[in-house]
Every structure is written in C-alpha cells, then in structure tokens.
Amino acid sequence: MTAPVVPPRTSAADSARSSDELIRAEGPVLAHNYHPLPVVVARAEGAWVEDVEGRRYLDMLAGYSALNFGHRHPLLIEAAHRQLDRLTLTSRAFHNDRLAEFAERLAELTGLDMVLPMNTGAEAVESAVKVARKWAYEVKGVPADRATIVVAAENFHGRTTTIVSFSTDETARAGFGPFTPGFRVVPYNDLAALERAVDETTAAVLIEPIQGEAGVVIPDDGYLAGVRELTRRKGCLFVADEIQSGLGRTGRTLALEHEGVVPDVLLLGKALGGGIVPVSAVVARREVLSVLRPGEHGSTFGGNPLAAAVGTAVVELLETGEFQRRAAELGVVLRDGLTGLVGKGVVGFRARGLWAGVDVDPAIGTGREVSERLMREGVLVKDTHGSTIRLAPPLTITGEELGAALAALERALAQGV
Numbered sequence: 469m470t471a472p473v474v475p476p477r478t479s480a481a482d483s484a485r486s487s488d489e490l491i492r493a494e495g496p497v498l499a500h501n502y503h504p505l506p507v508v509v510a511r512a513e514g515a516w517v518e519d520v521e522g523r524r525y526l527d528m529l530a531g532y533s534a535l536n537f538g539h540r541h542p543l544l545i546e547a548a549h550r551q552l553d554r555l556t557l558t559s560r561a562f563h564n565d566r567l568a569e570f571a572e573r574l575a576e577l578t579g580l581d582m583v584l585p586m587n588t589g590a591e592a593v594e595s596a597v598k599v600a601r602k603w604a605y606e607v608k609g610v611p612a613d614r615a616t617i618v619v620a621a622e623n624f625h626g627r628t629t630t631i632v633s634f635s636t637d638e639t640a641r642a643g644f645g646p647f648t649p650g651f652r653v654v655p656y657n658d659l660a661a662l663e664r665a666v667d668e669t670t671a672a673v674l675i676e677p678i679q680g681e682a683g684v685v686i687p688d689d690g691y692l693a694g695v696r697e698l699t700r701r702k703g704c705l706f707v708a709d710e711i712q713s714g715l716g717r718t719g720r721t722l723a724l725e726h727e728g729v730v731p732d733v734l735l736l737g738k739a740l741g742g743g744i745v746p747v748s749a750v751v752a753r754r755e756v757l758s759v760l761r762p763g764e765h766g767s768t769f770g771g772n773p774l775a776a777a778v779g780t781a782v783v784e785l786l787e788t789g790e791f792q793r794r795a796a797e798l799g800v801v802l803r804d805g806l807t808g809l810v811g812k813g814v815v816g817f818r819a820r821g822l823w824a825g826v827d828v829d830p831a832i833g834t835g836r837e838v839s840e841r842l843m844r845e846g847v848l849v850k851d852t853h854g855s856t857i858r859l860a861p862p863l864t865i866t867g868e869e870l871g872a873a874l875a876a877l878e879r880a881l882a883q884g885v
Contacts, residue, residue, distance in 0.1 A: 485520070491506055506843075512539035513539050513540050514862065525843070526873055526876075528849045528859050528861045529848055531738070532850075533739055534739055534741065536716050536717060537791065537863060538864035539743060543784075548774065557772045560767075566773040570777075570780045571583040573780060573784075573787075577721060581752065581753050582753075582757040584770075585748075585767075585779075586767050588746050589738060589748050590625070594631070596672075596733055598765060600617060600671040600674075600756075601650075602764075603756050604671030604704075607759065610668070610669050610671065611669075615650060616652055617652070618651075618654060618665045619653055620653070620675045623656070623679065624676070624679070624682065632644055656679060656687065659698065672704055672732075673695060673704060674707040677724050678713045682825075683853055683856040686818050686820055692724055695729075696729045705732040708731040710722050710724070710735060711748065714739070716791040716792050717863070719821035720821075732752060740782055741778060741779065742781065796821060798867060799821040802819055806819060806824060809881065812878065813828060813878075813882070814829070815829050825857075826857050826859060826877075828855040834851065834855050835856050838880055838881065841880035841883050842876060842880045845876040847873050859873075
C-alpha cells in the first residue's frame with residue numbers, strides 16, 4: 469500500500485535473523501497461546517510499524533486500543549524518559565511523588581472520586597469483583613459468601629480463572645475448570661433479562677459499554693442509561709469495563725458519555741499506559757473504594773512511579789479534547805468508507821468513533837484470510853469470530869492514511885471474489 473503521507477523511513481532493527489527465522493524460533497520456546505499474523509515488528513512510530521526487513525505497515529489495530537495515541541507518542545516517551553532517570557519502582561510499601569497527581573487527575577477526568585491503580589486490564593476486573601463483593605457485604609448487607617455479579621453473554625473481561633468462569637466463549641473456558649461461582653450471565657442489550665437476574669444478593673452489574681472482542685457490538689440507544697437506572701433502583705453497583713472502549717476511542721473520553729451515564733465503578737487500562745507500560749485502574753465513588761483497608765488487596769507494581777508518570781501524561785493528552793475530537797471526526801470517514809463497501813464483500817459493520825467491527829461475506833474468506841490479505845497490502849488488522857475483522861487505528865491517524873487503509877480493504881475484499 470502506498471499512503472499519501474509517509475513518515476521518514478527508519479532503518480530495520482539490528483537483527484541477524486529474518487522474519488521467517490524469528491517466527492520459527494518462537495515455536496519451540498514460546499507457549500502457543502496466540503496465533504499472530506506472520507509479521508515481525510521491529511520499529512514503530514505514529515500509525516506505522518516496520519518489520520525486520522524494513523517493510524512498512526499501517527497499524528489499524530493499535531494494540532487493541534492500547535496505542536490510542538500511536539506508537540511512541542513524543543510527549544509520552546518524554547514523560548517515560550524523564551521518570552526513568554529519577555525513579556521507577558518503590559512498591560506501595562512507600563509513597564512515591566508521582567502517584568497523587570495521577571490519581572487526582574484521573575478522578576477528575578472521569579468524574580469519580582477515588583482510584584485503585586493496577587497494571588493489566590484483567591487485574592482491574594479482578595479487583596472490581598473483589599471490591600463489589602466486599603461492598604455488598606459491608607454496605608448493602610448481603611449475607612456472607614452470597615454475593616452475585618450479573619454479567620453479559622459474549623463478554624470479554626480477561627482470561628484469569630475467575631474471569632473465564634463467567635465467559636461464554638468455550639475457547640477461553642474449555643479445560644480450565646472448576647469455575648468460580650457467584651456470577652449470572654444474561655444476554656447483552658436486554659434490559660428485561662437483566663431485571664430478572666438482579667435480586668437482593670446482587671453486588672454489581674458488570675458490562676462493557678461496547679463489546680470489543682465480540683466484534684464491536686454496540687447496544688441500542690437507551691440500554692446503558694437503562695442499566696444505570698436499574699442498578700440504582702435495585703441497590704447494586706454499575707461496573708463499566710471501558711478498558712478497550714475508553715480514553716478517546718469512541719469520540720468521547722468514555723463510551724458511556726454517549727448516553728450521559730456515570731457508573732459507580734469504572735475500569736480502565738490499555739491506552740492508560742500509552743503503549744509504553746501496562747497501567748490499569750479501578751476508578752469509583754468514594755463509598756465503594758473505601759471498603760478496602762490495608763492488607764486486603766494490592767499489587768507490587770500497581771501505582772509505580774513510572775506508570776503514574778506515563779498515566780498522568782496520557783490524562784494530560786485527553787484533557788485537551790483533541791483526541792476525542794479526532795476520533796469523532798475521522799469516525800465519520802471510517803463509517804462512510806465502510807458503508808461504501810457494503811455489498812462489495814462487506815455484509816455489515818458496527819462503528820463508533822475510530823472503532824469498527826466489519827463482517828465479511830464468508831464466501832470471500834474468513835476474518836483471518838482477509839487480515840492476511842490486508843497484511844500483504846501493507847495494513848495490519850486482526851480477526852475475531854469467524855469472518856469479522858476489527859479496525860481500531862491510532863487516534864493520531866490522518867484522514868489520508870485512513871482513506872488509504874479503506875482502499876486497501878476494498879482491494880483485499882476483491883481478491884476473494
């Protein structure tokens with residue numbers, strides 16, 4: 469693919485082995501828990517990556533939204549370098565001079581009160597499960613060990629043993645039992661089913677405002693507001709997992725903002741670390757996070773000064789509103805481009821901001837096959853669930869680059885006709 473705007477070429481990585489050799493070398497020594505596309509990335513900048521041979525690709529996945537601000541955003545790199553020269557880790561046995569500002573600014577950005585810093589998205593979800601249960605026992609008065617959490621089918625919240633216990637994806641579950649009890653699964657986007665599932669034992673309703681792994685599934689207008697009203701009325705917590713959907717991706721800071729909803733507990737990750745370090749957070753009302761006391765929960769690396777410095781720089785970028793505006797404006801370009809491909813290999817799509825799930829006609833190929841064709845066109849995406857591919861470019865992508873990626877998708881689809 470030849471993009472209209474091409475950053476200066478960089479030299480390939482100092483590797484004595486080719487892409488093929490490096491892929492073969494992984495086989496005997498790495499667990500086979502992923503099936504990546506056959507590209508070996510060595511360098512990256514902005515929306516572009518380069519393999520060890522110097523071939524360049526437009527990144528239309530952005531690390532599943534971990535790279536919302538592009539590869540090596542200069543302000544984030546600067547923040548990381550500055551902190552690397554001072555202090556990287558203390559553990560939470562001591563205070564550090566970066567954590568307070570990070571928590572203050574993240575709480576203000578999200579409209580909530582308190583922050584529990586963690587590292588990965590799955591850790592944030594696990595932390596929220598613990599906090600919701602403790603809140604149910606200490607504040608709501610649920611009898612000991614009776615708390616339940618209601619979740620949505622086709623969810624993706626991570627792959628720990630507790631989280632896969634309430635997954636409906638058999639690939640994530642099979643062979644990993646026995647499973648953790650205490651969860652009720654209802655159909656996504658179904659308020660009546662949710663109403664039936666919530667009772668006096670319910671600690672929380674945990675959902676993704678947009679289901680990413682399921683194929684960027686967007687609920688009907690009013691669903692999220694309905695979840696908020698129901699949880700208030702029933703006296704349980706609304707826990708929103710915005711690990712993929714949050715921090716500018718959908719054209720707002722949070723996907724919940726499209727319906728003017730504020731949850732009791734918000735889960736963030738991925739983009740919060742700027743693609744530099746893993747950073748996640750549970751952000752919540754004071755009444756909720758105040759149930760935690762010293763010794764009841766923690767993480768050696770959670771809230772480390774390097775993560776706090778990068779996370780603060782990420783919040784600074786979002787405070788400008790620039791990236792939210794870019795996602796909203798370029799989201800129109802993305803939606804219009806995909807609309808033009810319906811009937812030309814695309815049977816349907818769902819999009820919000822710079823995020824789309826694209827359903828390819830199975831007669832043209834699987835999502836994996838289309839992803840491989842796009843790779844050969846110089847564009848990187850990832851498949852999910854059969855013939856669906858996900859598009860989630862960095863929010864720094866230009867309109868010209870996005871147009872070039874859509875043109876490449878049209879060519880990739882035509883190859884299957």
